[in-house]
Amino acid sequence: MDKRVDAETMFRLNGRDVRLAPRVGERLSEALRERLGARDVKVGCNAGDCGACTVLVDGAPVCACLMPAQQAAGAEVETLAGLVAREPLAADLARRFEGQGAAQCGICTPGMMVSAVALLREAPRPSEGEVMDALGGVLCRCTGYRKIIDAVMGRAPGAVVDADGHMGAAIEKLDGRVKVTGAERFGDDVATADALVIKVIRSPHAHARFVLGDLDGFATREGVEAVLTASDVPGVNLFGTIPGFVDQPVFAEGVARFRGEAVAAVVGTAEVMAQFDPARFPVEWEVLPDVQGMAEAMADGAPQLHVARAGNVMCGGFVAHGDVGAALERAHVVAEGEFETGFVEHAYIEPEAGFAQVVEGRVEVHACTQAPVMDLDTLEQVLGMERARIRVVPTATGGGFGSKLDVSVQPFLAIAALKTGRPVRITYERTESMQSTTKRHPSRMNVRIGADAEGRISGLRFDGIFNTGAYASWGPTVANRVPVHASGPYAVADYRAEAKGIHTHCPPSGAFRGFGVPQAAVAQESLFDELADRLGIDRLEFRIRNALANGVPTVCGQVFAQGVGIRACLEALRPAWQAERAKAAQVNAGDGPVRRGVGVAAGWYGCGNTSLPNPSTIKAGVRADGRIVLHQGAADIGQGANTVIAQIFATALGVPVSRLDLVGGDTDVTPDAGKTSASRQTFVSGNAARLAGEALRAQILQRVNAGEDAVIVPGEGGVEVREGARAERIELATLETDAEGYVMRVAESYDPPTKPLDANGQGEPYAQFGYAAHLCVLEVDTKLGTVKPVKFVAAHDVGHAVNPLLIEGQVEGGIAQGMGMALMEEYLPGRTENLHDYLIPTVGDMPPVETLIIEEPDAHGPYGAKGLGEHVLIPTAPSVLNAIRDATGVQMRRLPVTPGRLKAAMGEAGHA
Ligand code: FES
Numbered sequence: 001m002d003k004r005v006d007a008e009t010m011f012r013l014n015g016r017d018v019r020l021a022p023r024v025g026e027r028l029s030e031a032l033r034e035r036l037g038a039r040d041v042k043v044g045c046n047a048g049d050c051g052a053c054t055v056l057v058d059g060a061p062v063c064a065c066l067m068p069a070q071q072a073a074g075a076e077v078e079t080l081a082g083l084v085a086r087e088p089l090a091a092d093l094a095r096r097f098e099g100q101g102a103a104q105c106g107i108c109t110p111g112m113m114v115s116a117v118a119l120l121r122e123a124p125r126p127s128e129g130e131v132m133d134a135l136g137g138v139l140c141r142c143t144g145y146r147k148i149i150d151a152v153m154g155r156a157p158g159a160v161v162d163a164d165g166h167m168g169a170a171i172e173k174l175d176g177r178v179k180v181t182g183a184e185r186f187g188d189d190v191a192t193a194d195a196l197v198i199k200v201i202r203s204p205h206a207h208a209r210f211v212l213g214d215l216d217g218f219a220t221r222e223g224v225e226a227v228l229t230a231s232d233v234p235g236v237n238l239f240g241t242i243p244g245f246v247d248q249p250v251f252a253e254g255v256a257r258f259r260g261e262a263v264a265a266v267v268g269t270a271e272v273m274a275q276f277d278p279a280r281f282p283v284e285w286e287v288l289p290d291v292q293g294m295a296e297a298m299a300d301g302a303p304q305l306h307v308a309r310a311g312n313v314m315c316g317g318f319v320a321h322g323d324v325g326a327a328l329e330r331a332h333v334v335a336e337g338e339f340e341t342g343f344v345e346h347a348y349i350e351p352e353a354g355f356a357q358v359v360e361g362r363v364e365v366h367a368c369t370q371a372p373v374m375d376l377d378t379l380e381q382v383l384g385m386e387r388a389r390i391r392v393v394p395t396a397t398g399g400g401f402g403s404k405l406d407v408s409v410q411p412f413l414a415i416a417a418l419k420t421g422r423p424v425r426i427t428y429e430r431t432e433s434m435q436s437t438t439k440r441h442p443s444r445m446n447v448r449i450g451a452d453a454e455g456r457i458s459g460l461r462f463d464g465i466f467n468t469g470a471y472a473s474w475g476p477t478v479a480n481r482v483p484v485h486a487s488g489p490y491a492v493a494d495y496r497a498e499a500k501g502i503h504t505h506c507p508p509s510g511a512f513r514g515f516g517v518p519q520a521a522v523a524q525e526s527l528f529d530e531l532a533d534r535l536g537i538d539r540l541e542f543r544i545r546n547a548l549a550n551g552v553p554t555v556c557g558q559v560f561a562q563g564v565g566i567r568a569c570l571e572a573l574r575p576a577w578q579a580e581r582a583k584a585a586q587v588n589a590g591d592g593p594v595r596r597g598v599g600v601a602a603g604w605y606g607c608g609n610t611s612l613p614n615p616s617t618i619k620a621g622v623r624a625d626g627r628i629v630l631h632q633g634a635a636d637i638g639q640g641a642n643t644v645i646a647q648i649f650a651t652a653l654g655v656p657v658s659r660l661d662l663v664g665g666d667t668d669v670t671p672d673a674g675k676t677s678a679s680r681q682t683f684v685s686g687n688a689a690r691l692a693g694e695a696l697r698a699q700i701l702q703r704v705n706a707g708e709d710a711v712i713v714p715g716e717g718g719v720e721v722r723e724g725a726r727a728e729r730i731e732l733a734t735l736e737t738d739a740e741g742y743v744m745r746v747a748e749s750y751d752p753p754t755k756p757l758d759a760n761g762q763g764e765p766y767a768q769f770g771y772a773a774h775l776c777v778l779e780v781d782t783k784l785g786t787v788k789p790v791k792f793v794a795a796h797d798v799g800h801a802v803n804p805l806l807i808e809g810q811v812e813g814g815i816a817q818g819m820g821m822a823l824m825e826e827y828l829p830g831r832t833e834n835l836h837d838y839l840i841p842t843v844g845d846m847p848p849v850e851t852l853i854i855e856e857p858d859a860h861g862p863y864g865a866k867g868l869g870e871h872v873l874i875p876t877a878p879s880v881l882n883a884i885r886d887a888t889g890v891q892m893r894r895l896p897v898t899p900g901r902l903k904a905a906m907g908e909a910g911h912a
Pocket of ligand 1: 102103104105106107108109139140141142143349398399638
């Protein structure tokens with residue numbers, strides 16, 4: 001099976017001669033990673049679309065996934081690890097990437113840096129345009145590119161040198177070094193050389209009955225080690241995220257409900273699986289009628305996806321406050337409309353990947369994830385196995401944005417490892433990743449908003465349906481969150497909002513930065529502009545007039561005594577709003593086809609679970625040698641939890657952050673810090689870290705009877721406590737060591753105080769909200785329908801900035817995703833299943849972003865800090881839509897606003 005084309009190909013890899021005999025069709029990326037150990041070369045798409053695998057071949061950047069290995073014969077091949085180790089220019093670039101926070105998850109970083117090295121060799125001081133050209137072929141989904149541009153151009157670093165690195169210090173990421181040297185290990189980087197390879201067999205149809213053929217005969221013919229089907233699932237063949245909605249089979253049984261659904265898996269050696277063709281798998285399909293649109297799914301007689309969910313309605317959420325009917329009746333003006341958004345793909349550059357093995361009767365799963373303990377919960381059910389016999393070890397995660405909250409590869413890995421007794425690995429192909437994992441919910445929203453003559457909102461009614469696909473995933477969360485948030489961060493006394501999740505034969509929709517709130521904000525913020533215009537009130541002032549404030553009830557009747565920062569965010573935009581509108585008027589004074597527009601929009605987001613328990617636990621200990629170990633289980637998917645949680649802990653303990661050793665979310669040794677979602681880690685895990693730091697500090701001070709203001713100075717083998725002129729040293733070697741090697745240890749938990757919602761959605765769903773307002777400047781070519789963003793100004797109330805550099809990175813990355821949602825991204829099953837047809841913003845699409853950090857301390861946040869991860873995207877798309885309306889007079893109600901759609905809408909509106 002192992003076909004060779006050449007007895008030996010020789011080339012130089014990072015300065016040393018290497019030899020290999022390439023297989024037929026072997027890509028250079030595969031040869032480098034799998035046979036030459038160069039795991040710093042990352043593979044994101046295997047199609048030359050993402051550029052993550054970029055290496056230098058004789059000095060020129062090349063996508064290693066597109067180059068046959070034998071073509072490297074005689075060439076000099078350089079990868080990131082070799083460049084940083086051998087070339088001062090690359091080593092300097094690595095330092096600059098760290099100083100700018102230009103690597104978030106880090107999966108794109110090798111491709112970015114290698115491309116940048118090629119540029120910098122030719123042009124040591126490149127222009128911004130040259131940088132954009134050089135990096136144009138490498139996609140990043142986390143950063144919004146601006147910090148990468150800054151790093152390549154050698155601009156002054158955003159990070160500061162700070163001896164303590166406590167709250168407020170813009171220090172470099174504590175885990176940044178491995179990302180800029182190529183040493184970071186993602187899901188596809190951790191398998192042992194002997195691991196068997198798993199390939200999943202998936203439905204090519206949206207809805208089909210299927211019968212599996214002779215699997216034993218197939219296995220023998222193909223020489224594979226195992227074939228897995230539903231009958232191989234030892235426990236319950238279902239997974240899901242919300243109790244009561246655990247409905248997705250690991251392997252479909254007899255019927256597939258979406259294109260890409262798993263029906264079986266094949267496990268074999270790497271050599272056998274390299275030749276494996278899924279078309280040879282024995283399965284017969286009978287195509288059944290499908291419903292992919294929500295209207296079809298809700299129609300009488302439509303095929304039902306789940307027996308217990310009549311009319312394909314999965315579930316709904318509802319909030320009512322006051323009397324919306326009467327309020328709209330008495331309104332001076334009413335704006336209303338139907339808005340629609342499509343599926344949005346997460347498009348992280350790292351496809352789902354992992355490795356598993358059985359060790360002393362226990363199964364260990366190493367995979368990229370946002371929620372290691374939830375993965376463990378699922379595996380316990382699916383494997384029907386004692387929890388103590390399962391270990392989940394997260395690898396680095398190359399972007400998640402919500403989708404890696406759900407399990408993907410984990411059940412396949414665990415079942416295959418247990419069935420074969422051998423190490424196994426799996427990495428999804430890009431198309432497989434896009435077909436089978438969750439998406440942002442498509443939505444159809446009908447909204448009516450009234451205002452009085454003075455511009456005060458007098459009633460808002462929201463009715464939305466959300467396409468949740470074939471299985472529930474996080475659909476119930478979306479259905480519940482949207483009604484709580486659909487008012488936006490405004491005082492709306494009379495309100496009624498209802499949201500429903502609708503099943504269709506589409507991939508499951510799940511969590512994606514905002515859980516439905518970004519879609520709702522599009523409708524509400526668009527209509528706000530219409531209301532302001534009809535009342536003759538400035539659009540920003542209209543929002544300020546209606547902004548929520550301390551002491552004013554939300555639509556759930558919740559009242560915050562402090563920390564409501566939306567007015568401050570909106571007011572922070574006022575100078576830019578006035579200046580940019582004046583500039584736009586100048587640009588538009590001519591009669592050319594390019595019209596400039598300025599848009600503004602706001603957003604809010606409740607941090608953590610909606611009215612549900614939501615605890616995090618953080619553990620820490622002191623070793624006899626004086627090292628302080630922080631067990632930090634909040635998955636860092638690029639957003640910076642490893643740094644932020646450590647900064648909070650170090651502040652509470654009163655030691656420099658550099659004194660900490662970090663241990664990640666290994667379920668054997670690190671307690672549950674909950675999932676990385678809903679902007680909860682800084683708030684919830686941050687509070688647990690604060691409590692753990694305070695508890696450890698109290699233990700240390702107690703040992704020497706020191707007061708609260710004493711200074712703790714950790715050192716080699718001891719801890720010194722200084723108080724005035726007195727200094728006492730605790731000799732750690734004299735203390736008893738526990739089973740984990742700690743002489744002192746703490747574990748503290750925090751669960752945000754929330755109250756359940758009643759039948760009308762009244763209660764206290766979140767202990768904390770974060771607030772944001774974005775301003776977008778863009779230009780529309782009215783002849784072509786194209787939109788070019790020129791600038792964003794983003795004001796974010798973060799309560800207390802833990803690390804301003806990381807905040808900027810989150811804001812820029814969120815804006816890039818929001819811009820993509822507004823202008824270009826739409827997942828269409830069967831049509832945009834790769835990164836060539838599904839477009840995400842490139843470096844050339846991303847305009848400058850000015851971030852304004854607002855600090856309205858929160859009563860519950862650690863040192864007043866608030867969450868940020870979702871907030872950064874929510875106002876972006878509506879600010880873009882409002883800027884398009886400002887430029888053209890056309891209110892777009894269907895996302896994404898592609899040139900074709902905008903041109904058609906302008907035509908209808910009478911544009912030439
Ligand atoms: Fe670029 Fe994550 S840092 S994809």
